[in-house]
Amino acid sequence: MNGALKIKILLSLSLLILMLLAAGIMSMLEFRKMGDSVDGVLKNNYQSIESAKRMTDALEREDSGLLLWMIGDRDSGIGTIHRSDSIITKAITDAQANITETNEQQSISVIIDAYDKYHASVLNIVEKESSVVEGKQKYDTETQALFFDTKEAINNLMVLNQDQMNRQSGIVKEKSRRAMMPAIVSIAAAIIFAILLNFFITIYFIHPIRKFINGVKEYYPEQGRLNAHVVSKDEFKILEDEINILISRLLKKRDASNE
Amino acid sequence: MVRTRVVIKYLGFILLFNALFLFISATISFFNKENSLNALLFSAALTAILGSFPQIFVEKIEEISFHEGLAISVLGWIITCFVGMIPFYIWGGEFTFTNALFESVSGYTTTGASILNDVEALPKGLLFWRISTSFIGGVGIILFVLLVLPQKKGVQSSFYRSEVSDLSKMSFRIRSRHIIRIITTVYISLIIVETILLKMLGMSFFDAICHSFSTVATSGYSTKNMSVAAFQNPWIEIVIMFFMLMSSLHFGLIFLTITRQKQNIFTSRPVRLFVIVIFIGIILITLQLTHEELFGFWESLRYASFQVISLASTTGLVTADTSVWPIFSVILLCYYTIQCGMVGSTSGGLKFDRIYLFFSSVKKQLKLILHPEGIYAVRMNNKVIEHDLELQIMVFIILYILTFFITTLLLSAMGIDGMTAFSASIATIGNVGPGFGGVSSFGNYAQLPDAAKYLLSANMLLGRLEIMNVFALIVMLGRKK
Numbered sequence A: 001m002n003g004a005l006k007i008k009i010l011l012s013l014s015l016l017i018l019m020l021l022a023a024g025i026m027s028m029l030e031f032r033k034m035g036d037s038v039d040g041v042l043k044n045n046y047q048s049i050e051s052a053k054r055m056t057d058a059l060e061r062e063d064s065g066l067l068l069w070m071i072g073d074r075d076s077g078i079g080t081i082h083r084s085d086s087i088i089t090k091a092i093t094d095a096q097a098n099i100t101e102t103n104e105q106q107s108i109s110v111i112i113d114a115y116d117k118y119h120a121s122v123l124n125i126v127e128k129e130s131s132v133v134e135g136k137q138k139y140d141t142e143t144q145a146l147f148f149d150t151k152e153a154i155n156n157l158m159v160l161n162q163d164q165m166n167r168q169s170g171i172v173k174e175k176s177r178r179a180m181m182p183a184i185v186s187i188a189a190a191i192i193f194a195i196l197l198n199f200f201i202t203i204y205f206i207h208p209i210r211k212f213i214n215g216v217k218e219y220y221p222e223q224g225r226l227n228a229h230v231v232s233k234d235e236f237k238i239l240e241d242e243i244n245i246l247i248s249r250l251l252k253k254r255d256a257s258n259e
Numbered sequence B: 001m002v003r004t005r006v007v008i009k010y011l012g013f014i015l016l017f018n019a020l021f022l023f024i025s026a027t028i029s030f031f032n033k034e035n036s037l038n039a040l041l042f043s044a045a046l047t048a049i050l051g052s053f054p055q056i057f058v059e060k061i062e063e064i065s066f067h068e069g070l071a072i073s074v075l076g077w078i079i080t081c082f083v084g085m086i087p088f089y090i091w092g093g094e095f096t097f098t099n100a101l102f103e104s105v106s107g108y109t110t111t112g113a114s115i116l117n118d119v120e121a122l123p124k125g126l127l128f129w130r131i132s133t134s135f136i137g138g139v140g141i142i143l144f145v146l147l148v149l150p151q152k153k154g155v156q157s158s159f160y161r162s163e164v165s166d167l168s169k170m171s172f173r174i175r176s177r178h179i180i181r182i183i184t185t186v187y188i189s190l191i192i193v194e195t196i197l198l199k200m201l202g203m204s205f206f207d208a209i210c211h212s213f214s215t216v217a218t219s220g221y222s223t224k225n226m227s228v229a230a231f232q233n234p235w236i237e238i239v240i241m242f243f244m245l246m247s248s249l250h251f252g253l254i255f256l257t258i259t260r261q262k263q264n265i266f267t268s269r270p271v272r273l274f275v276i277v278i279f280i281g282i283i284l285i286t287l288q289l290t291h292e293e294l295f296g297f298w299e300s301l302r303y304a305s306f307q308v309i310s311l312a313s314t315t316g317l318v319t320a321d322t323s324v325w326p327i328f329s330v331i332l333l334c335y336y337t338i339q340c341g342m343v344g345s346t347s348g349g350l351k352f353d354r355i356y357l358f359f360s361s362v363k364k365q366l367k368l369i370l371h372p373e374g375i376y377a378v379r380m381n382n383k384v385i386e387h388d389l390e391l392q393i394m395v396f397i398i399l400y401i402l403t404f405f406i407t408t409l410l411l412s413a414m415g416i417d418g419m420t421a422f423s424a425s426i427a428t429i430g431n432v433g434p435g436f437g438g439v440s441s442f443g444n445y446a447q448l449p450d451a452a453k454y455l456l457s458a459n460m461l462l463g464r465l466e467i468m469n470v471f472a473l474i475v476m477l478g479r480k481k
Helices: A004-070 A074-094 A104-127 A130-176 A180-217 A235-257 B004-031 B037-057 B065-093 B097-108 B124-139 B141-148 B155-165 B174-201 B205-216 B227-231 B234-247 B251-258 B269-291 B297-312 B327-340 B352-370 B387-413 B418-429 B450-464 B470-478
Strands: none
Touching: A004 A074, A004 A104, A004 A130, A004 A180, A004 A235, A004 B037, A074 A104, A104 A180, A130 A180, A130 A235, A130 B387, A180 B004, A180 B037, A180 B065, B004 B037, B004 B065, B004 B124, B004 B141, B037 B065, B037 B124, B065 B097, B065 B124, B065 B141, B065 B450, B065 B470, B097 B124, B097 B450, B124 B141, B124 B174, B124 B205, B141 B174, B174 B205, B174 B234, B205 B327, B205 B352, B227 B234, B234 B297, B269 B297, B269 B327, B297 B327, B327 B418, B352 B387, B387 B418, B387 B450, B387 B470, B418 B450
16 A cells, blocks of 8 residues: 555556657657658669669760761770760669669660660671761661660660659658658547546545545544545555544543543 | 446456457567558557556446446447557558548447458458457457456446346346356357368468458458458358358357257247248349349359348348349348347347337237237247337337438438438448448448548447447436536
8 A cells, every 4th residue: 555656656657658659669660661762762763763864875875976987987986885885784784783663674674685786786887897888778777776776665664763753752642641640649649648647636636635625624623533535545545544543642632631 | 426437447448458459460460571560559559558547546346337337338339449440540541530430430330331442452460450340349348348357246237237238138047247258158169160160161261260250240341352252162151151140149049059958049939030031031032133034043042142141140241242133132131231130149230139029019019909908918938028128129129210210311411322321321220231322242331421431430339339328328428417
């Protein structure tokens, strides 16, 4: 019985702390999830889009290199072709290291296949030392079509990631809305908790004190006991018992002095 | 006088009982590495904290009054429904606040009406929680709480009086503690046996246990979008039909049958009549489906049997799209939605026994008109029904009809078509689940406006609490003021 009130207060505060902890952890987890989604959008999809853009730029430069070669600036043309090839190869490697979508691997394979054919066609023109007329003829009949195929394949990769990015942004938006739900539930729970706490404090703390006040107000020596009528088995009950013992001691002393 | 702190203490116990199932669902989620883990764990923690709080302050209770029992019973159901929605609401998906509340009320009241278009999109942990609400609600959360609490006799009997209808108690003249134990023993035994059988017939353990919960609690929640039709297995359908039928009978009578007592399901006249009425329905619908050439005879028999038993037991599991069935069959199925199962079972709604007593009472009144001096009594299982109980049943039937009439009217006012409004109303107050029209067997309640969902949620609760208890509590609270 000793310390019953203290235990009640301690336990209720512990529960309050637990509830706050649960709400806090849940909110943190939700925000982390949201952060992960944003990170996913930026890292995964945006990186793939960037790689695809680099591939397109390099592909166009390689095509320009071939045209330079055809108009007679052969060294400069070959240099541009080789530089562009290494950029594309690097961009393809980057994209392969960053596969996040279901069809992305397949999309990259199509690019590799298309680019290999295009690059082989370019090399076929420049390495054979063909004449301008022959080169132009091969470019018109074969290389240009392969160039467009490769560009379209790269474009498909970009569209795939852009679509996913749009979807992800929708998911992030939904997640941010959902991140509020635990907070709303926690607020509702905290309000219920506060109402309950207020109720129990009134019943188990305020009411006994009021009973003591009324008991003291209405006390007259002939009744012998203080009528506080505390029902709980805590310090208030002990206090009531002690007051009654004190009263009986005082009454005994008064009777003794009267005799 | 109702002691608020006593009511709060017991509501706390109810929350703790729910928290236990939330933790189990969270464990399932954890082992399946699902995204519902946080929502379930958070809900479990919150429920456990709120449930433990009153236990710190409120001392042990020696006895509770009938009024306190009634308040705990009604408020317990309402609070439970709000707690049950938390994991749905936090998880998201198709669950808005209204949808989460509707799904939770539907689960606890074992209605099985759903707002989900894609049940299979739900993670297993959340699916288990959804079915758990039916399991808890099936036998009545208060009875479960009583079973686990070593309480005094006064507490037991007060709860028992408020939670179990007078009509249901008639079959038993045993102490409340024993009855509670018998009901829960039969309930859990049926679930175990059905789970084993379904597993043996090829269902996964998870599906088997979920469908057993659903069948024995007569809720009708399934783990599949196509309900039982997804399994395309006649043996599974036969097992589920048997258990749906068993679950719609008085659990006390099932116990007496197993223990070979004189009074059992074979000797009970209402049970015999109940089975005959179901049998007639199956035959009539089979004949019409065959005649209209919707299916061959055996297929018609298969679908008609399942749908009639499913609706008559208020389960609501589905093997066929009844919305395309001829109108005569639909009207017959509507009758079974109104009739419902028997008292003392997990099925909700009007209950067959009340209809039986209603007609017995009508017969008595007719005899009294012919022989005004005669003395006649209404009997059930050779027991004379007291006049007060007879009157109580009449009042209940009137209130029941009035409630679903008002609900239908309000739904129609919201712009919902007549058939959908009518069938949604009877399917929810009867705790059946699927109706006809826009809420047919393969449909759902998702397209209804939010106001309609709130109205139907209230309807489900009224049906589960047998209306009178709710009105009694409202009158009691009004008087207190």
